Amino acid sequence: MATTMASRRQQSAFKSGTPARVHRNPFDDVLEQIDRAAAVLHPDPDSLEPLRHPRRQVVVSVPVMMDDGHLRIFEGYRVVYDNSRGPGKGGIRYHPEVNLDDCKALAAWMAWKCAIVDVPFGGAKGGVACDPLKLSDGEVERITRRYISEIFDLIGPTVDIPAPDVGTSPKVMAWVMDTFSMKKGYVEPGVVTGKPIPLGGSGGRLEATGRGLLFIMRETLKRVDRELAGSSVAIQGFGNVGSNAARLLHAAGAKVVAVSDVGGAIYDPRGLDLPRVSAYYRETGRLCGFPGTRKLDNAALLHLDVDVLLPAAMEDQITRDNAGEIQARIIVEGANGPTTPDADEILARRGVLVVPDILANAGGVVVSYFEWVQDRYGYFWKEAEVNERLEEKMVAAFDAVWNTRERFEVDARTAAYILAVDRIMEARKLRGLYA
Numbered sequence: 001m002a003t004t005m006a007s008r009r010q011q012s013a014f015k016s017g018t019p020a021r022v023h024r025n026p027f028d029d030v031l032e033q034i035d036r037a038a039a040v041l042h043p044d045p046d047s048l049e050p051l052r053h054p055r056r057q058v059v060v061s062v063p064v065m066m067d068d069g070h071l072r073i074f075e076g077y078r079v080v081y082d083n084s085r086g087p088g089k090g091g092i093r094y095h096p097e098v099n100l101d102d103c104k105a106l107a108a109w110m111a112w113k114c115a116i117v118d119v120p121f122g123g124a125k126g127g128v129a130c131d132p133l134k135l136s137d138g139e140v141e142r143i144t145r146r147y148i149s150e151i152f153d154l155i156g157p158t159v160d161i162p163a164p165d166v167g168t169s170p171k172v173m174a175w176v177m178d179t180f181s182m183k184k185g186y187v188e189p190g191v192v193t194g195k196p197i198p199l200g201g202s203g204g205r206l207e208a209t210g211r212g213l214l215f216i217m218r219e220t221l222k223r224v225d226r227e228l229a230g231s232s233v234a235i236q237g238f239g240n241v242g243s244n245a246a247r248l249l250h251a252a253g254a255k256v257v258a259v260s261d262v263g264g265a266i267y268d269p270r271g272l273d274l275p276r277v278s279a280y281y282r283e284t285g286r287l288c289g290f291p292g293t294r295k296l297d298n299a300a301l302l303h304l305d306v307d308v309l310l311p312a313a314m315e316d317q318i319t320r321d322n323a324g325e326i327q328a329r330i331i332v333e334g335a336n337g338p339t340t341p342d343a344d345e346i347l348a349r350r351g352v353l354v355v356p357d358i359l360a361n362a363g364g365v366v367v368s369y370f371e372w373v374q375d376r377y378g379y380f381w382k383e384a385e386v387n388e389r390l391e392e393k394m395v396a397a398f399d400a401v402w403n404t405r406e407r408f409e410v411d412a413r414t415a416a417y418i419l420a421v422d423r424i425m426e427a428r429k430l431r432g433l434y435a
Helices: 005-010 025-039 046-050 101-115 135-148 169-185 208-223 240-250 274-284 298-302 342-347 362-376 382-406 412-431
Strands: 054-067 072-084 087-097 123-129 159-164 232-236 255-261 264-267 294-296 308-311 330-332 351-354
Touching: 005 240, 025 046, 025 101, 025 342, 046 412, 054 101, 054 135, 072 087, 072 101, 072 135, 087 101, 087 135, 087 169, 087 362, 101 123, 101 362, 101 382, 101 412, 123 159, 135 169, 159 169, 169 232, 208 240, 208 330, 208 351, 208 362, 208 382, 232 240, 232 298, 240 255, 240 274, 240 308, 255 274, 255 298, 264 298, 294 298, 298 330, 308 362, 362 382, 382 412
Parallel strands: 087 123, 087 159, 232 255, 232 308, 308 330, 330 351
Antiparallel strands: 054 072, 072 123, 255 264, 264 294
């Protein structure tokens, strides 16, 4: 029998490196962030109102025959928040806490990201409420294929393009592409991004979010007269985003002093040897126990005295309850929505510079765009070219947000929302209202 929403909320967050969060409606945060941007832009109310409502919200039942022979019904979701600038774009998440409100908020954040980095996509998100850590590969494949069958008519390379997210992977994206292609009757690699390279994936996609964080952190430190090399960094979360960011930052000369996974954090004020840490994690499946480091709980990692804190786990990790204890001078958000609005206000009063998620972690969708372009043309770039184009996009987006911040004398998050909301409203205005 499928787990209830209440019981899902009580489960530990999947690979988050933190305890399960207290459930709240994250779409309320989106609306509050829109209002902050509107307070500066003063748009026509008729232009702003559509941004308070996703374009499409779908809830589907996903019946799956489990390995033990029993039928289990999972719940799946797909939300398109905006498609005024292009087809929907957003990940597929497999996690016990997936629900419609989360998908609405994540789809909105994707729309803002795409607008900020100026790629021709709207925002979308979806997923299935399940715990892939407790499922076999066969069960995950059957969930994926049935879920895609249920939303088949709503996705496509010119309609809505999924990608990996928490709990999914290039292997899952291959199943998405295959299921869609089998139902279409021809191979359609452009329906999904984040695929394995032999199936039309792009070089550099797996590391793209982490590499984008590197570029954004470097540019942020430059603006406060600091260098990336030698700066101390603590990273919450050691999934794809956190682990790649840690590796790339270490290679660039940053001093990564702490990283965490669901089992806790490891800390060495002298800086971690990331190649050895990564090898240990691959061998053991955990971070704690790595020789020569001090074990911390995940709450303590957030409070370390470092130059940069990089939360790369789940939503709602920095709240009004712990924002006053943050000692980092800069927060660069690797996860989606890791800081609540209440915490933002506390951090701003304390002079902590927060580089928002919709800018900082947009590297993934930039390279997803590159993959989509390559699939559509049937011509693929070398990885070095992908990384070069990614850097160009991320630096241009950072400059646009920073200039907006200075122009309106607002915090970086509000500046990012001003830029994104303005670009989306402009597109909607130019297209007009179909009636």
